[in-house]
Amino acid sequence: MLQIHELHKSYPIGDSSLHVLKGIDLSVEEGEMVAIMGSSGSGKSTLLNIIGMLDEADSGDYILDGLTIKDLTEKKAAVYRNKFLGFIFQSFNLINYKTALENVALPLYYQGMKRKERLELALFHLEKVGLAEWSHHLPKELSGGQKQRVAIARALAANPKLLLADEPTGALDTKTSHEIMAFIQQLNDEGKTILMVTHEEDIANMCKRIIRLRDGVIMEDTKVNQVRAEQYV
């Protein structure tokens, strides 16, 4: 599904440069649910951004679903992001003047789907996250948990191969966090591959595999017994 080999990334800071990723080797199989952990500055977000094609590595190989991701033009990156990846952000990142339904339909718009079709499909995904009756509400009329569920529906809309979540529960209270995690686990049960950045131990334990980063290298890569989130809900 996803292979990374000897990945390096550094950022220029003034005259010197900050070496953020110092040779990452990583392989993720289809159907896995991986948590990437580490203290701030460990490079976990940079790794996720590179995987999400929002940023580019200086050197190393990145192969996604058999496709080498290298030297992408902006246009190509846009097409790949749309086709392969679904993003879930800590701060939801919904477009505030669009309704829940329109937000979910947006990736489908960029796929070139017809309006009627994409609104139907978006409604289907909203139903899946249990928000069908909220479809015509603006984000500001929704609670944090509802917003994140809309964001998940949006991430799923284009039927991506890989779901990338950057601190998906970072802005939510514990109860809502567990609801969202239960939902993400359910998606994983259905076969979606999920990659998640988090710094919360209990959230990480709800995944199937934990990768710990420190100073740009992988310190630890262990399979864990998944804690089911339903029991807390």
Add this chain to the structure above:
Amino acid sequence: MFDLDLWREIFQSINKNRTRSLLSGFTVAFAILLFAILFGIANGLKNTFKEAFGDDATNVIFINSGTTTRANKGLQAGRKIQFKNEDFDFIKDEFGEKVEFITGRIYRNVNASYRSEKNSYSVRAVHPDHQFLEKTKIKEGRYINQNDLNNLTKVVIIGRLVEEDLFSKTTAMGKYINLSGIPYKVVGVFTDDGGDNEERLIYMPISTAQQVYGNNDYIDQINLSYNPELNYDQALAFGNDLTRELKKRFSVATSDQRAIRIFNLAESSKRVDMMTFSLTVIILVIGFGTLVAGVVGISNIMIFIVKERTKEIGIRKALGASPRSIVSIILIESILITAIAGYVGLLVGIGVLELAGPSLEAYFIKDPGVSNSLVFGATITLIIAGGIAGYVPAKKASQIKPIVALRND
């Protein structure tokens, strides 16, 4: 090209940010409003100038004869100079290429009557070209033609007011009108923009008048228009040539100012044209300046909009928006705001001119207005201006990196 969804996106964005869109449109609307009003006023001034120079062709030369003031070549001072048909033909032959229209004129005053209605009018006996020199408009029937000249027909073309005076409600066409005892057939009725006096005239063939009033071949005055392709300097030179040749022909001293007088409209129309030209240039410079200010205003606001929407653009890119679709959104939004605001400004400007126009006549501004071609040109300019205003912000937007835009604050 016409992507309904793209337009939906743009209208949604404009609609959700109404105040912002209104404010950015305001500068352009105001700029165009000012421009339209200034342009209309300039047009009004031009119209006033044009009117001051009458309704006649502007490339006209009048040739009059008088009496000599100096003795020359053995001839005494005080000799009367009289143009004849041969002089008319001489000018035609000598300067054929430079002459556009030429006509002789004989003036007479007549008492005209039809049945019981009587009045006195001026008669101008002329050649057929006179119609174009005077810009006479035929309302009914026809003007004098070559056939009339050859056959000395007793026909007249009367002014609209002559018809009104003498024929009251009935039509004059085909009736016989009595001019100082001789009946003439009315073959045409004309109108003229030069005012009431010009419409109280009677035209007849010059040859008929020569036969009836003296049985000679005298001509009182010769009017001609020079070829419009001549520029001012050529037209002035032509006038001078004409004067010199005629003075030679009549053995008039070159310093004699009274015997043959030539009035060349080129001299004054050059001044008027220079004036209107510089007026147009000033207006265009001011108009262009205001438009540039408006465009800069829109561009500024669009840059601000892009800054404000950085996060949104980042989200769109993360979801698979191509740089091109981002450019389209910003660019078309800018063009749309500019074009709509500009049009509103233009319409308000035209409205103001329409309303204020009549009361401005006292200030030498007649019929201020904006031509269709200007409206068309303004549309194109606005679209281009909107494109220019939106280009930099759109480029900026397309270069936004989603990872920067999405960074948690």
